[in-house]
Amino acid sequence: xxxxxxxxxxxxxxxLLETRGLTYRADGTRFVDDVSLRLREGRITxxxxxxxxxxxxxxxxxxxxxxxxxxxxxxxxxxxxAPARAAQAMVFQRPVMxxxxxxxxxxxxxxxxxxxxxxxxxQVEALLTKAGLQDMATRPARxxxxxxxxxxxxxxxxxxxPRMLMLDEPTANLDPSATRAVETLVQDVQAQGTTVVxxxxxxxxxxxxxxxxxxxxxxxxAEAGPAARLLTEPQSRPMKAWLDGELYVx
Amino acid sequence: MWTKCAGLFFALVLSVAVMPxxxxxxxxxxxxxxxxxxxxxxxxxxxxxxxxxTGIEVRVVAVGTGQALRNAQNGDGDVLLVHAKAAEQAxxxxxxxxxxxxxxxxxxxxxxxxxxxxxxxxxxxxxxALARIAAQKAPFAxxxxxxxxxxxxxxxxxALDPTDASGTWYRETGSGMGATLNTGIAMGAYVLSDRAxxxxxxxxxxxxxxxxxxxxxxxxxGVIVVDPARHPRVKVAEAQRFADWLTQxxxxxxxxxxxxxxxxxxxxxxxPR
Amino acid sequence: xETFADILxxxxxxxxxxxxxxxGVVGLSLYVTLSATAIACAIGLPLGxxxxxxxxxxxxxxxxxxxxxxxxxPVVVGLVVYxxxxxxxxxxxxxxxYTPAAMIIAQTIxxxxxxxxxxxxxxxxxxxxxxxxxxxxxxxxxxxxxxxxWDARLALVPVALAGFGRAVAEVGAVMIVGGNINHxxxxxxxxxxxxxxxxxxxxxxxxxxxxxxxxxxxxxxVMTLRxxxxxxxxx
Numbered sequence: 092x093x094x095x096x097x098x099x100x101x102x103x104x105x106x107l108l109e110t111r112g113l114t115y116r117a118d119g120t121r122f123v124d125d126v127s128l129r130l131r132e133g134r135i136t137x138x139x140x141x142x143x144x145x146x147x148x149x150x151x152x153x154x155x156x157x158x159x160x161x162x163x164x165x166x167x168x169x170x171x172x173a174p175a176r177a178a179q180a181m182v183f184q185r186p187v188m189x190x191x192x193x194x195x196x197x198x199x200x201x202x203x204x205x206x207x208x209x210x211x212x213x214q215v216e217a218l219l220t221k222a223g224l225q226d227m228a229t230r231p232a233r234x235x236x237x238x239x240x241x242x243x244x245x246x247x248x249x250x251x252x253p254r255m256l257m258l259d260e261p262t263a264n265l266d267p268s269a270t271r272a273v274e275t276l277v278q279d280v281q282a283q284g285t286t287v288v289x290x291x292x293x294x295x296x297x298x299x300x301x302x303x304x305x306x307x308x309x310x311x312x313a314e315a316g317p318a319a320r321l322l323t324e325p326q327s328r329p330m331k332a333w334l335d336g337e338l339y340v341x
Numbered sequence: 342m343w344t345k346c347a348g349l350f351f352a353l354v355l356s357v358a359v360m361p362x363x364x365x366x367x368x369x370x371x372x373x374x375x376x377x378x379x380x381x382x383x384x385x386x387x388x389x390x391x392x393x394x395t396g397i398e399v400r401v402v403a404v405g406t407g408q409a410l411r412n413a414q415n416g417d418g419d420v421l422l423v424h425a426k427a428a429e430q431a432x433x434x435x436x437x438x439x440x441x442x443x444x445x446x447x448x449x450x451x452x453x454x455x456x457x458x459x460x461x462x463x464x465x466x467x468x469x470a471l472a473r474i475a476a477q478k479a480p481f482a483x484x485x486x487x488x489x490x491x492x493x494x495x496x497x498x499x500a501l502d503p504t505d506a507s508g509t510w511y512r513e514t515g516s517g518m519g520a521t522l523n524t525g526i527a528m529g530a531y532v533l534s535d536r537a538x539x540x541x542x543x544x545x546x547x548x549x550x551x552x553x554x555x556x557x558x559x560x561x562x563g564v565i566v567v568d569p570a571r572h573p574r575v576k577v578a579e580a581q582r583f584a585d586w587l588t589q590x591x592x593x594x595x596x597x598x599x600x601x602x603x604x605x606x607x608x609x610x611x612x613p614r
Numbered sequence: 615x616e617t618f619a620d621i622l623x624x625x626x627x628x629x630x631x632x633x634x635x636x637x638g639v640v641g642l643s644l645y646v647t648l649s650a651t652a653i654a655c656a657i658g659l660p661l662g663x664x665x666x667x668x669x670x671x672x673x674x675x676x677x678x679x680x681x682x683x684x685x686x687x688p689v690v691v692g693l694v695v696y697x698x699x700x701x702x703x704x705x706x707x708x709x710x711x712y713t714p715a716a717m718i719i720a721q722t723i724x725x726x727x728x729x730x731x732x733x734x735x736x737x738x739x740x741x742x743x744x745x746x747x748x749x750x751x752x753x754x755x756x757x758x759x760x761x762x763x764w765d766a767r768l769a770l771v772p773v774a775l776a777g778f779g780r781a782v783a784e785v786g787a788v789m790i791v792g793g794n795i796n797h798x799x800x801x802x803x804x805x806x807x808x809x810x811x812x813x814x815x816x817x818x819x820x821x822x823x824x825x826x827x828x829x830x831x832x833x834x835x836v837m838t839l840r841x842x843x844x845x846x847x848x849x
Contacts, residue, residue, distance in 0.1 A: 151746075154750060156746060156749055156750065173752075176752070177752050179750075180750065180751070181746075181750040183746065183747065187743065187744060187746070187747035189744070189761065189765055190765040190766075190768075191764075191765070199761065200751060202757070203751050203752065203753050203754075203757060204751075204752075371712060371793075371795075376811060380808075380811060380812045385796075400712065400793070400795045400796075400798055401795060401796070402712060402793035402794070402795060403793075403794065404793075412700075414702075415700045415701055415702040415703075416700070416701030416702050416706070417700050417701050417702075417711055417712070517811050518811070519810065519811030519812050519813055520810070520811055522813060523810070523813060523815075538812075541812060542812065542813040543812060543813035543814040543815065543816075543817075544813035544814070544815055545813070572701055572702075574701060574706075574709070
């Protein structure tokens with residue numbers, strides 16, 4: 092039986108992005124099923140759920156990387172379009188490092204975002220400092236450790252001051268110290284005013300970072316709301332089971 | 342980085358564009374001739390004499406007779422120098438060339454393995470020797486490429502048509518003289534070759550000249566200037582100088598003076614003007 | 615027939631003597647083939663990167679076509695170029711037949727499909743890896759093609775060498791459009807063909823070994839440059 096979706100009430104922070112009845116179907120299966128969700132501006136929202144719940148797919152749908160079968164993505168009151176997508180940035184589970192130096196990766200992104208040539212060097216330095224990678228400017232990016240690559244990917248994503256940063260299980264493959272470094276960086280980014288949407292399957296990470304939470308089960312939104320409430324008193328059976336460490340099969 | 346690459350690229354393109362094409366534009370002519378003539382070494386011997394006397398560089402394109410005729414017909418040469426009289430006359434008659442002139446002749450020889458399975462050694466008549474080869478079904482390697490040599494070979498067979506046996510004892514290589522000799526020697530076959538190529542040939546193994554001297558084995562060369570009425574870009578003045586030189590004293594003696602292993606290969610026979 | 619060891623010695627003797635005729639022939643071979651390789655790369659690398667890095671209708675067909683063109687017989691290319699450059703042909707006025715320029719043109723036509731097809735392969739794989747990230751960042755088409763080409767640079771070096779190898783080894787095209795004219799358009803491969811047709815098989819083989827050594831040198835030089843970058847692990 093379908094659990095009622097909790098619509099997040101806007102206490103503070105207006106809705107930056109909203110999905111309405113978002114569905115993605117392929118091969119006869121609904122991988123994302125009628126998800127209506129609101130993401131509040133300036134907050135860290137974590138999207139939780141077991142494997143195969145459709146979390147990564149949902150992220151790609153709201154970034155416009157994939158077209159939905161039905162439903163809408165509304166950005167700031169308008170349907171998601173190219174300029175809206177340009178105000179979003181995404182970090183993937185496995186960071187995509189170009190075959191260049193650390194600084195080279197940043198310079199490429201700066202060029203793409205239209206930063207004039209003479210301004211790039213200064214920005215590269217600032218970004219490297221933010222990520223704690225000052226000594227690695229000339230290192231081949233692909234030789235960095237997983238955590239270092241993710242930090243680089245995150246600061247690279249902040250180029251052009253996006254309003255929303257999306258992260259798809261960024262620390263899934265990282266050890267605790269690298270995870271902490273990444274989480275600190277994510278919080279720094281949010282502190283600058285960027286809205287953060289992060290997919291994670293790690294309860295602990297959700298508890299540490301989330302201000303808002305959305306829980307997906309089998310492509311459907313089981314519930315959504317402030318993290319403080321949902322993580323202590325989940326209403327939906329799937330989320331309850333997940334928090335208790337049980338396997339929920341419907 | 343990109344500017345460096347672009348610079349390198351343009352430098353390369355420019356160097357290709359200004360690369361000397363070999364000599365100054367008007368001081369060379371292109372002669373379409375045959376591989377057998379080229380391989381004999383004749384050109385290496387006589388062309389320097391002409392070039393020294395006139396300052397005109399002669400560039401020889403050596404291909405099969407058919408290709409030489411076709412190239413000249415297309416206007417891709419200033420002079421045609423081959424040994425296929427009938428085809429040459431047809432070339433002139435069709436309007437592609439100015440009147441043909443005799444230059445020289447060499448002769449063909451019938452090569453065969455030392456053990457001579459068809460027993461033709463010393464035969465005076467080429468036709469008789471070939472008839473014996475056919476009767477014995479001894480392996481024979483033919484050029485089979487419609488060249489001057491091939492046409493001469495077909496004339497020598499006379500009424501016999503060996504192509505019926507093609508693929509059995511009669512092997513058509515469809516190649517030039519050198520390739521045919523290589524193939525024929527490797528399979529212990531008889532081969533009809535021009536003497537010049539044979540003498541200069543480096544892979545004789547234990548093959549030898551078995552039949553020679555029959556007048557039917559004489560091979561006439563003719564020189565034709567490509568008709569500028571057909572192809573205006575032909576360098577007719579220089580081409581004419583070359584044709585004249587070949588058929589007059591200087592050229593004729595240079596031809597006669599050319600020897601390989603002490604043997605004269607080409608016999609000048611231009612008609613004096 | 616000499617032994618192989620004798621032929622090998624003959625090859626080294628040829629090189630050691632520094633015979634000017636041989637040097638001229640080697641020089642022309644390198645000039646023609648390196649030029650053709652450079653031009654083929656200038657055309658084929660971007661072309662391959664565009665096909666490898668872009669989705670468009672008929673892409674599969676284009677790839678099949680390029681791959682098929684890798685098998686172009688050199689002699690056929692030579693024939694086509696001859697017909698174009700012949701005095702009776704459409705481009706006869708240029709007077710390029712029987713010059714090194716014609717040989718460069720023919721070899722360029724021959725190896726551009728190879729360079730392009732292999733570039734498609736290399737950049738396709740890289741495009742798959744970068745696609746989502748590039749789309750997320752909003753990378754425009756031109757920037758994408760350029761980025762693919764630059765990032766694939768180490769893998770593209772062997773592609774260029776493959777083109778070079780095919781061109782330096784072919785005889786059919788340069789024979790027809792060049793005419794194998796002594797001191798003008800005679801290159802290594804046509805020299806080998808000539809000596810073979812004269813029955814000078816040992817000399818032909820020795821020349822063949824010289825050609826092989828040159829190809830070896832070019833490959834070694836290029837790969838040494840490349841490995842310096844690989845040590846910086848940009849792959």
